[in-house]
Amino acid sequence: MMDRDSFFQKYTGHLNEKQLAAVQTVNGPVLLLAVPGSGKTTVLVTRLGYMLYCEGIRPENILTLTYTVAATNDMARRFREIFGEEYSNALEFRTINGICARVIARYGQMIGKSAFELLTDEKVILRMLTEILVQNLSEYPTESDVKNARTLITYCKNMLLSEEEIRELGKEEGIPLWEIYSAYNRYLKQNSFMDYDDQMIYAYRMLKGSPELLKFYQGKYRYICVDEAQDTSKIQHIIIGLLTGEQGNLFMVGDEDQSIYGFRAAYPEALLNFTKEHPGAKELVMDQNYRSNARIVAVADHFIQHNKLRHRKHMVPTKAEEEEIHYISLKNRSAQYTYLRKVAQNHEVETAVLYRDNESVLPLIDQLERQQIPYRIKSTDMAFFTHRVVTDVTNIMRFALNPYDTELFLRIYFKCQTYLKKNQAQQLCRISEERHIPVLEAAEYAEGLNGMVLGKCRAFATHLRNMLKEAPSRVLFRIETPLGYGEYLERNNMDDNKLFILKMLSYEEVSIGSFLGRLEYLQSMLREKHPDYDSNFILSTIHSSKGLEYEEVYLMDVCDGVFPDKVVYSKKATPQEKKEFEEERRLFYVGMTRAKSVLHIFRLSEETSSFIREMTPVKAERVEGVKPDSLKFPDRMKLQNEKRVEGKTFAALQPDQGKMKLKPKSLETDPGGHGTEIQLVIGERVEQMKYGMGVISDAVYHADGITGKFTVIFDSGLEKNFLYPVAFQMGMRIVTEEETGKEGQA
Secondary structure, eight states: OOOHHHHHHHHOTTOOHHHHHHHHOOSSOEEEEEOTTSOHHHHHHHHHHHHHHTSOOOGGGEEEEESSHHHHHHHHHHHHHHHOSTTTTTSEEEEHHHHHHHHHHHHHHHHTOOOOEEOOOHHHHHHHHHHHHHHHOSSOOOHHHHHHHHHHHHHHHHTTOOHHHHHHHHHHHTSOHHHHHHHHHHHHHHTTEEOHHHHHHHHHHHHHHOHHHHHHHHHHOSEEEESSGGGOBHHHHHHHHHHHTTTOOEEEEEOGGGOOOGGGTBOTHHHHTHHHHSTTOEEEEEOEESSSOHHHHHHHHHHHTTOSSSOOOOOEEOSOOOSOOEEEEESSTHHHHHHHHHHHHHOOSOEEEEESSGGGGHHHHHHHHHTTOOOEEOSOOGGGGGSHHHHHHHHHHHHHHOTTOHHHHHHHGGGTTOOOOHHHHHHHHHHHHHHTOOTGGGGGGOSSOOHHHHHHHHHHHHHHHHHTTSOHHHHHHHHHTTTOHHHHHHHTTOOOHHHHHHHHHHTTOSSHHHHHHHHHHHHHHHHHOOOOTTOOEEEEEHHHHTTOOEEEEEEOOOSTTTSSSSOOOOTTOOHHHHHHHHHHHHHHHHHHTTEEEEEEEEEETTSOOHHHHHHSSSSSSOOSSOOGGGSOOGGGOOOOSOBOOOSOTTGGGOOOGGGSSOOOTTOSSOTTTTOSOOOOOTTOEEEETTTEEEEEEEEEEOTTSOEEEEEEEETTSOEEEEETTHHHHTTOEEOOHHHHHHHHHO
16 A cells, blocks of 8 residues: 555656546546547556555456557556556456456356357458358459458447348348358357357356356456447447446546447447446546647647537647648649658658558559668558459459450459350350360350340450550550449449559559569568568558557548548438448548647649548638638637648758748749749649649758759659759749649539
């Protein structure tokens, strides 16, 4: 034991008033809402010490639950570093599956039976699921299809869905999910297996069905602490509720604004309903952000207020206002990659590029690898390379290389507007094998084909022959449009973003053979790549960046249809659609709040962005000359709406801020005829007669601070150097704000 004054003096001198309140609130149900960067782990660990040293609670009566095994180890380590070894070994830090394993083992001892074996080998599970999908799908499943089915099964179990609900979810996903789900569970039971999701279901049923078992654990764990509560699932919350019992000493730490694992059945509603489910519960808020500068905090707080399914709270900055949020104006998504490659070459501080989906960064990785620029990537996912769209496109290309391959033909013919029936396609394959001729040539000998179908087969064969002589970028256009694969995607409500990524990866290749080889190389390289810990240029999905922070952050692909995946504003939207859109908004909020000092967001004139529009407190997307004090934010927060990027990316090449905007001595006005002084600003859009629109990405200065030459990345992806002011004398001009706005509307 230790008296409170001694404890506070030794362990809590760095805590603020609200953090101290959380540390000292021990008894009864407590919900602690902790905004990003508010020090929740420090508070949770300090609170454990307070319970032991000041409240005299026995360590074996405290259970601390965290989301992952890594988090349990980290929290145990932090407790040991602060409080030493005295109580470290007696305290329990566990995942929910860890405690469920103990419940099942004890119940087995009580009834004299052994539990099912826990199936931990994911390869075995995926292999078994593949066999099930083969029996239930019309096409042979890709690796991506199998992993998607695995995720859906986990979701169903964690949300305790009924048969009717699973069937409805299957309709939305376009697969017979109930049949797949049932076959999967039959396999597990027949082989005396359980997966991690079953482990929770069985533990729940045992606790519910055995008063003796429940009483034992309620007596043992009289105080339960839950970290990252917004990420726990419905069944996990139910189990936690059972373990808490009537004493109700439950301390949940979380923030529904940071709940981003809906696809894994995260259940933030438990935080919203906490006071209803736990009468007399206390709600505490830690609202001070110690991570990000005040401008980032202000904009992020304003942005998340658009969500409705949340507690009413605001995030308050503790740091001074430093950098603006930098909006980098580019024409389209493809220009981001060249720009970011330049950042990777010239950055100085720790810099992270964050994105919604793993596939977004593949074109950037391709460029970095080609130029051998170091980078560090977190948690790569190979799903892109095995996605249905990617395998369809590469199968068409492979069929062009080998028009005798009947297996490939049967996988693609109905996706390329041949109008062949299945029996006709099979007939062509038989003729091809018998006569040793290309499959499509067999149409000339087939019976029962009308003139239109025969013409389509001939056209398909011509397209395939032409592909062998074309660049892959042209081949992809041919597949998408003349061959009708784009219509197939639209007809089946399939995402065409994979096609975009394939196009971006195709531009450096000269043939479909080299393109297919490049895809195989990237897949193999990413699978085997070890993190380069010497590099401070980091690539990460926002999901993988959760709980981390970086000096500078670039958010890429912030455009409707990519991030967010779908835009929902209609009053006719279903509750589920609104819920999913709010999670997209939360994901963007988490991405914003990873930045400590500088946040960069790409603003693409060819794309619309609901999220960028929501970030600003005024209707106009660009406001010039607005003073920070004139824009009102909740809780006295202020922010200038938008400012041009003034050279932060390439700091090593920059003069003083006062020298950034320069008027050439030989030019009194903008040669473009606008009658204003020329201002060279990194991030500004320009137009050049030969190369079109682009953005200034770099500048080199003379000793007197006057610009010598500058670099422009054009919307085509081309990068060119120009002399200043010669380029403007030869016709280059700065694109006005009005024109930039019109580009976005076009």
